[in-house]
Amino acid sequence: MERKKLRHFGDDLAAAVERTGSPALVGLDPRWEQLPSSLTSGVGDDWTTRARAYEKFCREIIDVVAPLIPAVKPQAAFFEELGPAGMVALANAIRYAREKGLLVILDGKRNDIGSTAEAYARGFLGRDGQSAWEADALTISPYLGADGLEPFIDVASSRGAGLFVLVKTSNPGSHMLQDQELATGTVYRRVAEYVEQQSQLTCGERGYGIVGAVVGATYPRQLAELRTAMPQTWLLVPGFGSQGGTAEDVAPAFDYRGLGAIVNSSRGIIFAYNRPEYRQRFGEPRWQEAVEAATREMIAQLRAETLAGKLTRK
Secondary structure, three states: OOOOOOOOHHHHHHHHHHHHOOOEEEEEOOOHHHOOHHHHOOOOOOHHHHHHHHHHHHHHHHHHHOOOOOEEEEEHHHHHOOOHHHHHHHHHHHHHHHHOOOEEEEEEEEOOOHHHHHHHHHHHEOOOOOOOOOEOEEEEOOOOOHHHOHHHHHHHHHHOOEEEEEEEOOOHHHHHHHOOEEOOEEHHHHHHHHHHHHHHHOOOOOOOOOEEEEEOOOOHHHHHHHHHHOOOOOEEEOOEOOOOEOHHHHHHHOOOOOOOEEEEEOHHHHOHHHOHHHHOOOOHHHHHHHHHHHHHHHHHHHHHHOHHHHOOOO
16 A cells, blocks of 8 residues: 655645745734724624624635635734634634645744654644644744753654744844853844754755744844754744835845745735725725735735746646
8 A cells, every 4th residue: 555645744834835926924913993894784792793703804805815825924013902703713724724725834833842842743733633723834932942842743744744943033122131142143144043853854856855944023133143044944023014014125035046945925915905005096995906916916025036036837
């Protein structure tokens, strides 16, 4: 009997980026106060109602972006805030994204040690019945050390899933810890060294491992530095758009093929109907059209200003 080939997240992500011709990643970060009124008016306001609106909102975003991008990134916190109903909405959004052919990177920023870390990993990572949540990848924090990362890496390796470790994050306060100098360099460089080692150990056919790094678009100098330091590591680059990062800022994140990085935009895409340039064109009633226009604009900017322009949609 022929053995089924194990999935490899690094290769799967490369294939999805090449298939769509785009490194754009859309974050699913629903906020009740910013949802279109068509989803909130006259429906009440309790945890269950909000959760249903979040699920509908995410499904309608997925309908628009699925043909255009390789993956979505649900932010678990906005669903967890709503309790059990929110978690059901998150599970349904993940399932729907998968049905539409998208990879799902769950932004949970989990971390612990030993059996607890392993339980997080077993619960979140792995498709086709391997886990309860069936995410393709999960964001994790490195600040409990190697014994807080190894259980995640072991589970991800055994299930063909992926991880994105927080290395140099996009928030202004990241310097408090991440930029602190050690005898061998900064904290973020020490974390980057570990991540690259794990990427090399799990390297797939496309030259990248399953352990990626989160590196913010708001720090373009460090982004360029870390691309050089981590040649076999996928970079998840937040901070594009609403946080001030531009296509020019993220250009150093890509390799010569236009691979190696996925660039996230959340608010600038999903609430695009509130942006002045789209408010006049579409208004709130046509908010999905604003989502599509903003997504296409982001893709065009990345193709024009970065090596992602080498990608050809398949």
